[in-house]
Amino acid sequence: MNDEDEHALALLRQLDRLPGPSHMEFPDGFDYQRAKDRAAALTDRLEHDFECPCPVDGMQDSAAYFAVGVPPEATEAGWPIRVWLSNYGDLASVSPPSGFPDRVSNAVAEGSISGADRLRLEAALFDLGYVLVPQRPLKQSYDGINTDWAWVGEPNWWVRFFYHL
Numbered sequence: 001m002n003d004e005d006e007h008a009l010a011l012l013r014q015l016d017r018l019p020g021p022s023h024m025e026f027p028d029g030f031d032y033q034r035a036k037d038r039a040a041a042l043t044d045r046l047e048h049d050f051e052c053p054c055p056v057d058g059m060q061d062s063a064a065y066f067a068v069g070v071p072p073e074a075t076e077a078g079w080p081i082r083v084w085l086s087n088y089g090d091l092a093s094v095s096p097p098s099g100f101p102d103r104v105s106n107a108v109a110e111g112s113i114s115g116a117d118r119l120r121l122e123a124a125l126f127d128l129g130y131v132l133v134p135q136r137p138l139k140q141s142y143d144g145i146n147t148d149w150a151w152v153g154e155p156n157w158w159v160r161f162f163y164h165l
Contacts, residue, residue, distance in 0.1 A: 001137065001140075004134060005134055005136045005137045008134050008137040008138075009137040009140060009157070011131070011133075012133070012137060012144075012157050012160070012161065013144060015027075015088045015089045015091070015161070016144035016145055016146065016160065017145055018088065023165070024063060024146055024160070024165050025061065025062060025063055025165060026063070026065075026087035026088070027087070027088060032065065035065055035085065035087065036065075038085070038090075038128060038129075038130075039056050039065075039066035039068065039085055040056065041128055042056075042068055042083065042085070042125070042128055042130075043055075043056045043068050045124045045127070045128065046068060046070060046083075046120075046121075046124055049120045049123075050070050050074040050075070050117075051074065052070075052071060052073065053071070054068055054069060054070050054071070054074075055068070055069050056068045056069075057069070059164070061164055061165060062162075062163060062164045062165060063086055063087055063088065063160060063161050063162060063163065063165055064084045064085055064086045064087060064161070064162045064163065065087055066084075066085045067082050067083065067084045067085065068082070068083045068085070069082050069083075070082075070083075070117075070121075075113070075114065075117050076114035076116055076117050077112055077113060077114045077117065079112040081094065081113060081117065081121065082094070082095045083121065083125070084162040084163075085130070086161045086162055088161055089131060090129055090130050090131055091130070091131050091133050091161055091162075092125050092130040092131065093132070093135075093138060093158060093161075093162050094113070094125075133161075135158075138156065138158035138161075138162070139158065140156060141154065141155070141156055142155035142156050142157055142159065142160050144157075144160060146160075149165070
């Protein structure tokens with residue numbers, strides 16, 4: 001991993017230690033209405049940038065309450081894109097058609113996300129104050145403090161901060 005990945009992994013480990021209720025969905029002080037408003041702002045921005053409706057989905061029992069979708073007809077590559085918004089530290093993760101990060105590191109190279117679409121997504125997230133987490137650290141095996149949690153399959157950092165728990 002490079003320095004950017006190491007920095008991101010250090011951030012994930014720090015957020016993993018935040019005090020919270022007896023579950024891992026969100027830390028103490030999580031403001032659902034703020035998260036909802038920010039997801040709506042991101043939706044508006046992506047709808048403007050991609051010139052089409054970009055639906056926002058709410059989730060429960062998850063470390064990410066919202067995901068915003070860019071439909072395939074609006075992307076240069078013709079593949080849908082999903083932006084996951086974590087309940088921790090304003091983190092965001094961009095995933096290609098599968099919805100999971102296992103392909104994102106090669107998404108631009110393989111053509112499922114164009115370079116221009118990636119730049120639009122990154123600009124929107126940056127402008128709205130989200131921290132886009134690189135995929136390599138998210139794919140690392142979870143080695144955080146919640147070792148007694150009942151995980152489904154092999155947990156990684158993406159599951160910890162962006163998926164159903």
